Amino acid sequence: MAQTTALRQFAQTETQPLQRRPVIEINGAEKTFGNGFRALEPVDLTVREGEFLTLIGPSGCGKSTLLGLMTNLLQPSAGQVKWWGDSFERTGTPGKSLSIVFQDATLMPWASIEANVRLPLDLAGVPRSESTPRVRAALEKVGLKGFGDRLPRQLSGGMRMRVSIARSLVTEPDLLLMDEPFGALDEFTRNKLDADLLDLWRERNLSIVFVTHSIYEAVFLSSRVVVMAARPGRISRIIDIDVPGPRDEEFRGSPRFAALCAELSAALREASDQSGSHPQDE
Structure with missing residues (x-):
């Protein structure tokens, strides 16, 4: 990032x-x-x-x-x-x-990082042709480009929190x-x-x-x-x-x-x- x-x-x-x-x-x-x-x-x-x-x-x-x-x-x-x-x-x-980031990363341990970030888009019925580039863009924003095929257990605590933030950003929230x-x-x-996080706040014009x-x-x-x-x-x-x-x-x-x-x-x-x-x- x-x-x-x-x-x-x-x-x-x-x-x-x-x-x-x-x-x-x-x-x-x-x-x-x-x-x-x-x-x-x-x-x-x-x-x-x-x-x-x-x-x-x-x-x-x-x-x-x-x-x-x-x-x-x-x-x-x-x-x-x-x-x-x-x-x-x-x-x-x-x-x-709005999107929420909790105290724990709350990732699905069996799913890839990309699948974890894509979850809210899947639940919203967003087609893969649209969701895949959004997921990869969100991962790049939080400094995790190239980590999409990893599992949560392969990442550090800080990296898992980045995944959680990427998942919250992939829906392009205002808050x-x-x-x-x-x-x-x-x-x-x-x-x-x-x-x-300050970089993201200013870049996305978020309310936090x-x-x-x-x-x-x-x-x-x-x-x-x-x-x-x-x-x-x-x-x-x-x-x-x-x-x-x-x-x-x-x-x-x-x-x-x-x-x-x-x-x-x-x-x-x-x-x-x-x-x-x-x-x-x-």
């Missing part, structure tokens, strides 16, 4: 973030499970076109629950979630779609939702995949919602960071990551990066202090 600095430029444009069209609108959405456990108190949040928004917070703060509402895998107990201005079943903009996709990887591999426990990852990737507190899950603070220059290794070593990490760390300590006293799982 090309590592061009140009793709990681956060240049000023005529359309500022607050003027961009909403992709997801969460209005007073909360979640209480059947056993009475309240995972989320009412949340108001808007994700806009072209935004890279990251959710971060202590364990049990409802990050995965909130992401579940955004994916429509969970339904709110109260409140409303809209995608492109409408319900999930009838989004207001024809042709708009990508990612639940700690790089959390189990070593720091070097994670940093490489973070940089490659990303969940992480890493302060450094959140600052490196995000346009905005949503800091959450726990018991019940709620938004504690939203931090803008205003960095108009390139996000690269030089940025990681800059005073600005260090200052933003310190600000986010302080916000997380405050969120932890706000959290309730009864332990819970997300």
